[in-house]
Amino acid sequence: MAPAPSPPPQRPWPIPKLLLRIDDLDHEGADIFLNAVQPKVALREAILASFKWLYTPETAPRNVTQILLVLRPMEGVAHTFGTQFHKEIHFSLDYIKGSAKRARDEIMGVLVHEVVHCFQFNALDTCPGGLIEGMADFVRLHEGLSPPHWRRTAADRWDAGYEKTAYFLDWIENRYGEGTIRELNGWMKDREYHHHVFKELTGRPIHKLWSIYCKILEEPIDDFTLVQQVLD
Ligand SMILES: [Zn+2]
Structure with missing residues (x-):
């Protein structure tokens, strides 16, 4: 009896190229961010969370080839903009400083929210x-x-x-x-x-x-x- 055909391999999730820019390394928020998370791991986790809840490996959008995370002093929390290929997330160092008590959870929560904006229809x-x-x-x-x-x-x-x-x-x-x-x-x-x-x-x-x-x-x-x- 012929062996049952193995299922086709699952497509890997399309993780874009990831970039980080910190506009002020002297800012307390920069230290808090870097002590709380590893930037590459944190962004990957946020991307995988977006894919997991909104897509399958087959339907995940492949148009986004790059995400740039910018940490800088600014008002507000964070926002995301860009083209269909390149996305840019700006995240406030002042806000991160103000969230020091629960830094990791708040940083990850904001990153997940903003990364969803990079991919959602x-x-x-x-x-x-x-x-x-x-x-x-x-x-x-x-x-x-x-x-x-x-x-x-x-x-x-x-x-x-x-x-x-x-x-x-x-x-x-x-x-x-x-x-x-x-x-x-x-x-x-x-x-x-x-x-x-x-x-x-x-x-x-x-x-x-x-x-x-x-x-x-x-x-x-x-x-x-x-x-x-x-x-x-
Ligand atoms: Zn939003």
């Missing part, structure tokens, strides 16, 4: 900004890197962004199956955004999903009950 630039930010924090949340101040609370809008939307996406992922948010990202690869995507993925329109989610949040129930309801 954006529905040909029509994806609501709150969903873009929510997807980035969804990956951060699923990597166990949510900062202590995050709370699973209701907001006025499902696309309020950041952790508000991330927890909503997390609830969708739990309720409708692992991979649902990966499918949501994939849906936005080459078509313009439409709320209908949520109905396609879950069978329910976005406003219905949001009202169910908010109702669950309003009920004074313990986590176990919440989990039971989520899994029903």
Whole structure:
């Protein structure tokens, strides 16, 4: 009997070339960063986290060939920009200095969030900004890197962004199956955004999903009950 054909080898994840620039080595934030993480390892981990939650080896985008991380004194936390080939993440040394007490987790959390922006699909630039930010924090949340101040609370809008939307996406992922948010990202690869995507993925329109989610949040129930309801 002929041996069963072995499965085709999995494609490796497309890790881009990684570059680091530190604009002020005298800044305390630079020491904190370098003591907390190894830059290459940290960036690779952030890239693999983005791939793991939003792609498969077959669907991972291969257009990004280079990511430059710039650590510099600046206001705010971090931001990402660039072309479809070269991405640049600017991360504030002042912010890193202010996060010294939980440096590693905060640095990794911010890197994961920004690296998601390097790769995520954006529905040909029509994806609501709150969903873009929510997807980035969804990956951060699923990597166990949510900062202590995050709370699973209701907001006025499902696309309020950041952790508000991330927890909503997390609830969708739990309720409708692992991979649902990966499918949501994939849906936005080459078509313009439409709320209908949520109905396609879950069978329910976005406003219905949001009202169910908010109702669950309003009920004074313990986590176990919440989990039971989520899994029903
Ligand atoms: Zn962001």
